[in-house]
Amino acid sequence: MSTSAPARPFEPDFAAAAKDAVLSGVIALGIFGPLVGLRTTQNMSNQLIVESHWGLVAIIVGIVAVGRFVLRAFVFPRMAMWKAQPKVESTAEPSFLRRNIKTIGLVFLLFYPVIIVSMLGYQQSIKWVDNFGIQILIYVMLGWGLNIVVGLAGLLDLGYVAFYAVGAYSYALLATHFGLSFWILLPLAGILAAMWGIILGFPVLRLRGDYLAIVTLAFGEIIRLVLINWRELTNGSAGISSIPKVDLFGWITFNVADPNYVGKVFGLANSSAYYKIFLYYLILALALLTAFVTIRLRRMPIGRAWEALREDEVACRSLGINTTNTKLTAFAIGAMFGGFAGSFFAARQGFVSPESFVFLESAVIVAIVVLGGMGSMIGVAIAAVAMIGGTEILRELSFLKVVFGSDFNPDLFRMLIFGLAMVTIMVWKPRGFVGQREPTAFLTERKAVSGSLVQEGHG
Amino acid sequence: MTAVIETQDTTVAKVGPPLLKVEGVKTYYGNIIALKGVDVDVYPGEIVTLIGANGAGKSTLMMTIFGNPQAREGRVLFDGRDITRMPSHEIARLRIAQSPEGRRIFPRMTVLENLQMGASLDKLKYFNDDVERMFTLFPRLKERLTQRGGTLSGGEQQMLAIARALMARPRLLMLDEPSLGLAPLIVKQIFDAVRDLNRTEGLTVFLVEQNAFHALKLAHRGYVMVNGLVTLSGTGQELLANPEVRAAYLEGGRH
Numbered sequence: 001m002s003t004s005a006p007a008r009p010f011e012p013d014f015a016a017a018a019k020d021a022v023l024s025g026v027i028a029l030g031i032f033g034p035l036v037g038l039r040t041t042q043n044m045s046n047q048l049i050v051e052s053h054w055g056l057v058a059i060i061v062g063i064v065a066v067g068r069f070v071l072r073a074f075v076f077p078r079m080a081m082w083k084a085q086p087k088v089e090s091t092a093e094p095s096f097l098r099r100n101i102k103t104i105g106l107v108f109l110l111f112y113p114v115i116i117v118s119m120l121g122y123q124q125s126i127k128w129v130d131n132f133g134i135q136i137l138i139y140v141m142l143g144w145g146l147n148i149v150v151g152l153a154g155l156l157d158l159g160y161v162a163f164y165a166v167g168a169y170s171y172a173l174l175a176t177h178f179g180l181s182f183w184i185l186l187p188l189a190g191i192l193a194a195m196w197g198i199i200l201g202f203p204v205l206r207l208r209g210d211y212l213a214i215v216t217l218a219f220g221e222i223i224r225l226v227l228i229n230w231r232e233l234t235n236g237s238a239g240i241s242s243i244p245k246v247d248l249f250g251w252i253t254f255n256v257a258d259p260n261y262v263g264k265v266f267g268l269a270n271s272s273a274y275y276k277i278f279l280y281y282l283i284l285a286l287a288l289l290t291a292f293v294t295i296r297l298r299r300m301p302i303g304r305a306w307e308a309l310r311e312d313e314v315a316c317r318s319l320g321i322n323t324t325n326t327k328l329t330a331f332a333i334g335a336m337f338g339g340f341a342g343s344f345f346a347a348r349q350g351f352v353s354p355e356s357f358v359f360l361e362s363a364v365i366v367a368i369v370v371l372g373g374m375g376s377m378i379g380v381a382i383a384a385v386a387m388i389g390g391t392e393i394l395r396e397l398s399f400l401k402v403v404f405g406s407d408f409n410p411d412l413f414r415m416l417i418f419g420l421a422m423v424t425i426m427v428w429k430p431r432g433f434v435g436q437r438e439p440t441a442f443l444t445e446r447k448a449v450s451g452s453l454v455q456e457g458h459g
Numbered sequence: 460m461t462a463v464i465e466t467q468d469t470t471v472a473k474v475g476p477p478l479l480k481v482e483g484v485k486t487y488y489g490n491i492i493a494l495k496g497v498d499v500d501v502y503p504g505e506i507v508t509l510i511g512a513n514g515a516g517k518s519t520l521m522m523t524i525f526g527n528p529q530a531r532e533g534r535v536l537f538d539g540r541d542i543t544r545m546p547s548h549e550i551a552r553l554r555i556a557q558s559p560e561g562r563r564i565f566p567r568m569t570v571l572e573n574l575q576m577g578a579s580l581d582k583l584k585y586f587n588d589d590v591e592r593m594f595t596l597f598p599r600l601k602e603r604l605t606q607r608g609g610t611l612s613g614g615e616q617q618m619l620a621i622a623r624a625l626m627a628r629p630r631l632l633m634l635d636e637p638s639l640g641l642a643p644l645i646v647k648q649i650f651d652a653v654r655d656l657n658r659t660e661g662l663t664v665f666l667v668e669q670n671a672f673h674a675l676k677l678a679h680r681g682y683v684m685v686n687g688l689v690t691l692s693g694t695g696q697e698l699l700a701n702p703e704v705r706a707a708y709l710e711g712g713r714h
Contacts, residue, residue: 320551
């Protein structure tokens with residue numbers, strides 16, 4: 001939040017930068033020359049021969065040298081300058097974009113499918129509405145749900161995916177066996193997940209920090225292993241398929257065979273895009289419900305108690321707060337939203353299997369909450385867009401084949417880039433995208449309390 | 460000697476039963492005994508202080524009264540009611556407020572939000588009045604209202620901790636080492652505020668202190684704790700004059 005004071009001109013030291021670049025280039029050549037440049041292989045008569053890849057080595061050495069030059073000449077001096085500048089609290093009104101980011105975001109989300117369809121047509125829109133829109137919104141919702149447990153109540157839960165699984169399997173089993181509608185099963189899945197949240201909550205009431213994290217992690221794994229091994233109920237690793245689709249309260253359905261199929265009702269051509277657009281608005285509504293409930297709860301005694309609990313448990317007890325109930329409600333409400341998201345997930349996929357509920361999912365959701373800035377709703381949403389949207393975009397890395405040859409598999413680098421991006425973000429913004437906490441109590445007028453007023457480690 | 464604390468010149472008549480009665484309390488940490496049978500009485504309207512060296516068990520007594528850890532033997536009575544086995548949050552609901560050791564304010568919450576947490580018991584019924592009261596008591600808090608607790612100075616944090624405890628409209632205020640690490644002038648401000656509350660509102664205060672000189676001047680009565688046992692008790696002035704107390708806690712360390 002430094003002010004936009006005019007940048008002092010700086011003199012890039014090109015000579016030193018060039019020296020640095022040459023040195024790094026030589027080191028890179030020394031390392032990558034033998035490692036990448038020479039490769040042993042067998043020829044047709046099984047003789048060991050040495051292939052050379054000097055072109056590739058040249059590219060790598062070039063990247064290192066140029067990169068080092070740019071770093072030394074431009075990036076480092078600029079960083080030093082930023083550090084040297086005293087951080088002045090900006091008193092000016094934040095920019096229009098910053099002030100209205102919530103409204104702008106909301107309007108964009110409401111019109112997103114319309115924009116996509118009008119640009120690309122129904123068939124081409126599926127990828128953007130489904131893979132990006134719905135996928136990201138599921139994680140926004142999961143992030144907001146977990147945010148209650150981790151961000152507000154400060155209970156590090158590494159097994160959140162368990163509640164997602166409970167919700168998904170509740171819908172999958174009850175819908176396939178009893179043919180119940182999504183609209184009945186959605187609250188039911190939420191209640192079941194909340195119940196499991198309380199079941200998990202009881203044994204871990206006395207635990208905090210690392211210990212709590214380990215137990216919740218184990219809980220997530222237990223649920224997954226039960227799903228794999230209880231074949232009679234869950235069909236094991238094969239999963240449950242042909243889960244019924246959601247309909248619009250029975251008035252309009254999305255099965256082509258039905259008499260009230262959306263296409264027949266409105267006289268449109270058959271397309272699976274309608275269902276995707278419907279699902280998009282459904283998950284948007286669910287996510288907004290999560291946000292609304294969280295915002296309301298933060299202003300109520302229970303929400304304040306969660307935040308106080310995150311800050312200091314002993315102080316809470318001495319102020320007459322029942323920490324047991326406070327923790328259990330955090331687990332239950334967080335789990336409930338996980339359950340909602342889970343039943344939506346099952347309805348959207350039409351298929352669930354334990355494969356979808358591995359630890360990596362929990363880790364991704366925790367990462368979204370941490371990257372977003374613990375407790376910040378808007379931060380969590382931005383982090384979900386960056387992480388999930390980012391991984392989706394990284395599927396389109398095939399242009400790298402042009403650089404590295406046709407046998408290069410760009411998918412392998414997806415997680416590497418993903419990891420690097422996370423490290424970079426945490427170095428750049430150690431408190432997450434939105435590091436400042438919005439106060440909930442005011443006497444006269446609103447004033448945001450800046451995160452930069454608090455030293456690292458105090459919050 | 461810039462900060463002079465007046466000596467408490469009044470005594471409080473012990474009318475009726477004590478508000479807080481600690482009877483033969485023994486507290487253990489695992490197998491290690493920390494309190495070896497402690498008796499303390501606090502009568503309504505009194506400021507009672509407990510002094511002693513590091514590790515004497517002062518804070519342990521404070522925590523035991525609050526039910527964490529619970530006493531293994533003996534009883535703690537508040538207003539005639541046995542609270543020995545009650546969970547901490549229920550003890551707090553009997554209107555015993557505590558400013559715990561190390562202040563323990565909520566660092567990421569604003570001053571106002573901290574005060575709000577203190578008023579949780581009454582569902583904020585008297586919130587605005589009480590906030591105003593805290594501003595007259597500690598004007599510094601008013602200036603810092605929208606600032607985060609963690610950004611306050613040590614003295615301001617202590618004021619906030621006491622104010623937060625007072626927001627619950629307590630019948631008994633327990634303070635654990637409020638002078639710890641604070642400049643003499645700030646200590647005086649805080650002790651003066653406690654004295655005012657006691658005089659004007661008749662607030663009963665139980666004060667645990669290492670700063671024996673200041674604490675005994677403020678208190679109507681005092682107890683001296685050594686190694687898990689109360690060895691001496693008397694009025695503040697008696698203890699200040701007592702040669703043993705002088706030798707152990709006051710000489711050389713006189714402020």
